[in-house]
Every structure is written in structure tokens, then in C-alpha cells.
Amino acid sequence: MAEPLDTAAGQRRLRTTLGPLGAGDVGLVLPHEHLLVDFRPAGSAGPAEVDPGEFASVVEPLLAAAAAAGVTALVECTPPGLGRRVDLVLDVSRRTGVPVVVATGVYREPWVPDWVYAASDDELEAWMHRELTEGVDGSGVLAGFVKISAAEDGIRPVEERVVRAAARAAARTGALVGSHTTDGRVVLGQIDLAVAEGLAPERFLSIHTQTITDPGLRRAIVERGAWIEFDDVGQSGRDGHARTLALVLDSLEAGQAGRLLLSHDAGWFDPALPGGGTPRPFTDLTGSFLPALRAAGVGDDVLDDLCVRNPFRAFAR
Template sequence: MVVLHTTLGPLTADAVGLVLPHEHVLVDFRLPGEAPADAADPGAVVARMAPALRAAAAGGVTAVVECTPPGLGRRVDVLEAVSRAAGLPVVVATGVYREPWVPDWVYAASDADLERFLASELTEGAGGTGVVAGFIKVSAGDDGLRPVEERVLRAAARAAASTGALIGSHTADGRVVLRQLDVLASEGLPPERFLSIHTQLVTDPGLRQEVVDRGAWIEYDHVGQGDDEAALALVLASLEAGHLSRLLLSHDAGWYDPALPGGGEQRPYTTLNSTFLPRLRAAGVGGPDLDRLTRLNPFAAFAR
């Protein structure tokens, strides 16, 4: 059975409506060794972020993909507590981010160790909890894959192949995305199990087109970040280019940061459904296409 793995258990396709495929609840960008192990106060995170998730649910969201990997302050126990308090399923990530946020243990680990770590979080539970991770989050620098990032990517490819999981990569340069796809192909992973995150940052339409032509997913996750006119134009151009079946939309919102007083300021998870989708509809995008963008595509990408 194909399911979406979440903090509230596996969800089948008939239990899922609108899914936000790229958001954050809790994230800490302090470098390894800078943040205390107990940096996040669970009660404070729940008090601030559960209402934000409840507002998303009230607006029609049925699941949120939380894209913080280990090494950036990921606390699966806290994500589960926020999710249960809000009554909204959250998909959590395993993986390893790019340098300089790569944890020290990764450098010392063997390739087999890296693969086992990822696979175990995808099948047994992540972060010392019983919550199964829903996908693998990786990253790469804009100047190309560094050796440790390629090692992580290859381990991710093998873990994804054995579990069926999606690999999502924070990679801003389209040429590096294509290099990642080459590495995954050499490991035997189909491009359909790869998501180019933040594809709005790939400014060359030809590079975006090549990523889609290879069969990978692309994601515009800047809705509600201040220039929805540009975001709307990009989505419409992408649909015109034939990307409907490979495109995901989200906000990259939330962001409780324990390094900031009170967790900082958070953007809401509600703009997509409240204002952006109505604008797409007014621009001529029909209901079935909106359903594909917000329900069918995210489920197809992240479920396994």
C-alpha cells in the first residue's frame, strides 16, 4: 500500500487533501557545536507553532512536510508534540545538509553507515522516536557537490532505492541539480524519486526544463514571501511549459528559531490556500489542475 508517513501515522491517498510540501516548524542554523543539545524548549515551540498549524488546517491543509534535516536543530519529538497539539499530520525529514552544517559524525562514518542511518530513520523511526521519516533531505553548494555532499547523496540514493523514499535537495544552481541527477542515475535511482527544492532560484528556464525533462520534481516554495506577482507569473509560465505533472507549490514558512528571542517571527502557512490559489483560478487554472498541484502531486512525490 502506498502511504504518506507522518507524525500521526501513515495516510493513504483518500485521506489526503491539500498538502504543503515545503515548510518548517523548528530550525536552527547555528553551526555544529554552537547550539546546546537542548536548544529548543518543547513547550515554547508547541505554544507558538501549534496555533499556526491549526490555522493551516482550518484553511484546508491536511498535511505539512517539515523540511528540517538532522544538523539544523531537527527535534522529531518536538515536531510530534506540535503536530498532536494541532491535530495536523507532519511529514519529517531524515538526511544531511550541506557544508558547513554537516555533523562531525558524518565525516567519520563509512558509506554503509550513512546508508544504514538514513534507511533506519525511514523504516524504524527518526530522532530516537517511533515516528518514521517521510523523505530524505540533502543539499549542495552553488559551486558544486563537495566530496562529503556527494557521499551523502550516494548513500541517500541507496537508502531511497531500498525504501522507495523521495530525495529532496536544497540546491539553488540548476547545473548542480543536473549533476545530482547524474549521480543518482549512476546509483540506479529513478529521477522520479528526486525533488529540486527552491527551483524558483534556478533563473534559467532551460535548466528548469531539463530537470523536468529528466523526470524529476520541481518546487516553487516562495508563495507568501513578498512578491506573489512574480510567483504567480512563474507558476503560470511553468504550467504553460507543460510542468503540471511535476510541479509542487509551498511557502517555506514557519521557522521557529531557538537562537532568536521567543523563537523569532514566523510567517503563516495559509497564503497558498487563502489568496494564491484563488489568483491562479482567476488566471484560468482549472479546479482539476489545482487539485493536481496541491494534492495529487505532493502525495505522488512523498508517498511510498
């Protein structure tokens, strides 16, 4: 049976594979990672054919290493249509003891599932609401947030419908809506749509904000009240490390410490590759990036905001 929603003041919880967790139950949280992603088009051999043992042999060491590095929870950002498999995620989470937040929602075209086009707006909202409050795919695991996306050149009709349905479902449950959208103007348009449907702007997260090169657009997103996320830690070697470090320091200088999240966008098992491919670890943040921020003069209280308090505030409901 799914856990009942907490309604009393002060009962905000992360909804995870290992149950609801309060602020005192978690420390450092990685807000954007993946355990399984399948970018192959619909109709190809899909994630349902993943061998559970092969998946576990790749992913369990990643989670165990993250836990050993101080990670206490991880947000798995794979939505339906890209290979979401909550049953496999639940298994490795239990084996390693690492709580994982899973997503509901819909990605952008061409990965929108066929049934979404045929569903009514009310049916889309009801489906997301059900996954947030009753559980995903019969697993008993409640989705912890809503993952959406949009094309870089603008919001397409089906993507607008998804934004509106996501905003309504999130507003009813207190959930976060996180958007993989790399153009800041499109992000602001999504926020406008979501707010029009009743979502508070502080329940909206701009994912991959490091790809928005205009600091004015990044500032505008924060000024609307939304979250921003630099989630490319460890992706591009030393040069990328320096760029992300500069972005974080600029954001802190601009007074954005209270709205900023950090992660890797790492992992993952790819069923299109032999043996699931070669995943990236979840340990660069703790191993090298946070020490670099400390060396640049960022204090531990600010780092706790970025990696402990902010992720909980963003994803708890």
C-alpha cells in the first residue's frame, strides 16, 4: 500500500524508493542523476529486455561508491519514454541502502510515448497525480517529482499540454516540476504556463541551467522564484570543471545560493550498448568539486545550502 501523504505543517518528505524521508534523515543529496536511460526510438528493443543481473552488476557499484563518498540520497531523473524502470531501481536501492527519488512526467519529442498524444489533458494530469500519490507501475514507490522537457526552438503543442498537466498535478500535491530545457527563453515560457495553471514558481526547476549562456536569462529564472541547477560536474574534464566552478561562483556572487542545485547528470546503464556501456561515477562532486569551491573561499555553510538543504527544499513535499 502506498504511503499516505503528509499534510501537517512541517511534515515535508522526500518520496524515495526506501520510503518518505525527512530533513533529519538525509545529508548530501544528488538532485540529477540516472541509473538507466534508453534513447532508442519507440518500437526498438527497449528497456523491458534489460537483464536485471546485468543492470545490478553495473549500477550497484556506482551507488555503493556514492554512499561511501557521503551521498545519502539520489534523484533518478529518467521519465517514461526514456527507459524508466522503477522495479530495477528499487532493487538496487534496497541492495545498497541508497534512497532514490524517481520521476513521473513526459520528455520532449521524439520520445513522447504514443499514448500521450491520444490522452486528454485531464487524463494526463490524473496519470501524473496517481504516480505521485499512489505509486509507479505497481511498485508501491511514489514518484518524487515531475520531469518534463521542451524543444530548444520552442514549446511544441504536445509539450505545452504536458507542462500544463504537470503543473496542475504538482500544484495539487506540492511536487516539484523539473524541466530539461536548454534555452532560457523557453524555460521562462514554461514557467509562465505552469504559473497560469496554479503552480508556485518556487516549485519549478530549470535543469541543465549551465547550458543557458546568457547570465541575464539565468538571473530572470531565479528572480521568478524558480530553482536553477548546474548538473555537469565531472562531465568535461579539467576545462569543464573550471567553467562550472566559475558559474557557481558567479551565481553565489549574484546572491543565488538559496536557489541553486549541483549534480553530475552521471551514470548510467544504457541497454543499447554492450554490457550497459561505461557509466560515469557519482563521486566527482564530493571528490573534487566541493574541495575546489572550498579552495575558492566558499564556506561550509554555503556548501550545505547547495548540497544538503537546497535539494531537500526543492524535492521534498
